[in-house]
Amino acid sequence: MNGASSAVVVTDLVKRFGDFVAVDAISLEARKGEIFGFLGPNGAGKSTTIRMLCGLLRPTSGQAQVSGLDVATQPEQVRQNIGYMSQKFSLYNDLTVSENLNFFAGMYSVGRSDLTSRLDWAIDMAGLRGRENSFTGTLAAGWKQRLALGCAVLHRPQVLFLDEPTSGVDPLSRRKFWDMIHTMAAEGVTVFVTTHYMDEAEYCNRLVLIDRGKIVASGSPLELKQKYMAGDLLLVECDEIGTALELLQGAPGVDDAAIFGNALHLVVPKASAAIAAVTSYLSQHGITVQTIEPIRPSLEDVFVSLTTARTGAATEKPIP
C-alpha cells in the first residue's frame, strides 16, 4: 500500500465491545479524490469503523491511517484533517445558521483571512443566503443537512466521513447533496460514505460490502455486479409470488431466487435457456407467469445475494 495516493489505509482493524466483535479484522484502502462507499445491513459495523477512523473510538487492534496519520497515536492531527457528519443531525438548533458556522470555524481554527470566504461559500452551498440569522432548528431537513455538511468542511479537510448522511432527507435534497459530494471529490477530497440506499451506492467510485464485521466484497459498482452475479438475472412476474418463490428456490437450473418489490429475481446460468424452463416449471405447479425477461443486475441484487448467502440464524446486534 502506498501512502502517497492513499487517503485512508486500514489494516486488520478490530473493534470488540465485550464479547461482541463489531469490526472483525477489516483491511481497506481509499485513494485520494475517491468516493468510497461503505455498504452493509444495520449493525454490520459501518458506523463503528467510521467512528474509529475519526478517532471517536479506540481500535481494539489493527491500524488505521488517515491522510498518512495514525488514528490511534495522532488523533488530534487526524481531526484537523477530516470532516465528519453523522446520521444523527448534530448542529445546535438553538443557534442561528451563522452562529453554528462561526462556532465550527472556531473549533477548526479557520484562519481570519480565509474565514469570510469560507462562511460565504458554506452559506451559498447550503442555499441559506438571506437566512443567516434563522435558528437552525427552524430549517427543513434538507437545509439542515447541507448546513451540517458546510460546517464539517469549513476547514477544507482532505478526507470527509459521512455516516448515512442522507437518512430522512427528501429525494431532491439527496440529489443536491450528492452533487456537492461529487464537486468536492473532483477537487481532490476523499469521501468515505456509508449508506444503505443502493442508488447512492451507484454514485461511488468504489464500494466495500461489510456484513457482521467482515468485508464480504469490494470493487467498483460495475465490478461487483459482474463478479458476484455469476450467471444471468431474470425478472419474473407471476401469481402467488410466495409459493412461486418457494418452488423456484429448490428448482433445478435456478441458482437463487429472491423477492424484489412485487416480482421475483432469479439467478440462472443462462437466461435464454431458463426462460422456457422456468415458465413451464411454474405452470406445472399451477402458477401463471405474466412476465419473464432478462434484466441487468442492480447493486441491490448483489447486496441481497451476498448478505443472504451468509445470513444464518444470526441476530443483529446494535452498535453500543
Added chain:
Amino acid sequence: MIGRLRHMLIKEFIQVFRDKRARFFLFGPPIIQMLIFGYAATLEIKHVPTAIVDYDNSQVSRDLISRFTASRYFDVRHRLADSRQIAAVIERGDAVLAIQINAGFARRVRKGQVAHVQVIVDSSNSNTALVGLGYVNEVTGAFAGDYQLETLQRTSPLAIARMPKIVLDRRPWYNTDMSSQWFFVPGVIGNLLLVIVMTLTAFAVVREREIGTLEQIMVTPIRRAEFILGKTIPFFLIGLFDALLISSVGTLWFKVPLRGSLAVLTLGTVLFLFCVLGIGLFISTVSLTQQQAMVTGFFFIMPSIIFSGFGSPISSMPTFLQYLTYINPMRYYQTVLRGIYLKGVGLEALWPHLAAMALIGGVMLTISILRFHKSLE
C-alpha cells in the same frame, strides 16, 4: 487553544442567555427561594395551637390559663367544656396541645397538695411536641414558683430571705436574639448554589450528548480540557454571580450581618463551586439522558444537605454517619458560611474547612475529568 476555548465560551453564553425563560431560571428562582427559605426555614416553635379544658373554673386556674394566653408560644384557640372534645380537635389538627385542669385544682394547691395538670400533645411531629411540652413545663413551673413565693410572703416573710436562688445569666454569642433566620439564611446560600450549579453543569454536557453535538465536537481538533473548561467556566461565573445575588438578599432584606471577611467568603465560595462543578461533571459522565441526570442529581442533593449540618446538627447523628459527613463538601461550606456571617471568624479558624473543600474539589474534578474521557468512548 485560546481561540477554541473562546469560541466554546461564546457558544455557551449565547445558549445560556438566549431565551428569556433560561435567563429567568438562572437568577429568578435563587432570589425567590432565598426569600421563601428565609421566612419558612425556621426551627423556632411559636404560636402552638392550644386547647384548654378547665373543670375547676377557679381564680387559680384562670390565673394559670392567663399565663398561657399571654405567652407568644401558645395560641389558645379552643376553650372546651368537655374533655371528650379534645380528641376531635387534635385529630383535625386544630390543636397540637390540650391542657386539662381538673376540678379541685385550686383546692389542692391551697392545701399544699400535689395538683395535676394534664397535657395531651400531638407527637406526630416529635420536635414540636417536645418543644411545646418544654414550654408548658416552663409556664407551669413559673406559675408554681410564683404561687409558692406569694404564699410564703403572706405566711413567713422572713423565710424568703433565706431561700437559695439560682439565676441563669444568658449570654448568646454571635446571634444575640437567637434568631433562626440568621442561622438559616447563610446556610441557604450553600443549598441554592449546589442545586443550581450542579444541575446546570450536568445538563449542559448531557444535553450535548443527547442531541449528538458532543460527538460532532469531539471530531474537531478541540482538546478535552478545552471542552471541559468551556463547559465549566460559564457555570462557575454564573454560580459566583448567584452567590452575590443571594447573599445580597440575605444582607439587605433579612439584615443578616456579614461580620467576617468578604475575601475569605469569596475564597470559600470558589472552592465550594469547584466541588459542585466536579459533582456536576461526574453526573454528566454517568447519565445518558437529561432525565437520568436529574434523578442522579437528586441522589446527590438530598444527602448533601441533610449531612451538612444545615438543619439538624451533625453531632446528633449516629457516629458512622458523622464520619460520612467528612466527604461532604457542603459540610465545610456551611461551617464557612456561618463562621463568616455570624461569628466573624477568618482564615485562622476556617482554614481546615477551606483546605478540605480544596482537596475534595480537586479529587472530584480529577475523577470527573478522567471519567469524562472514558465516557466519550
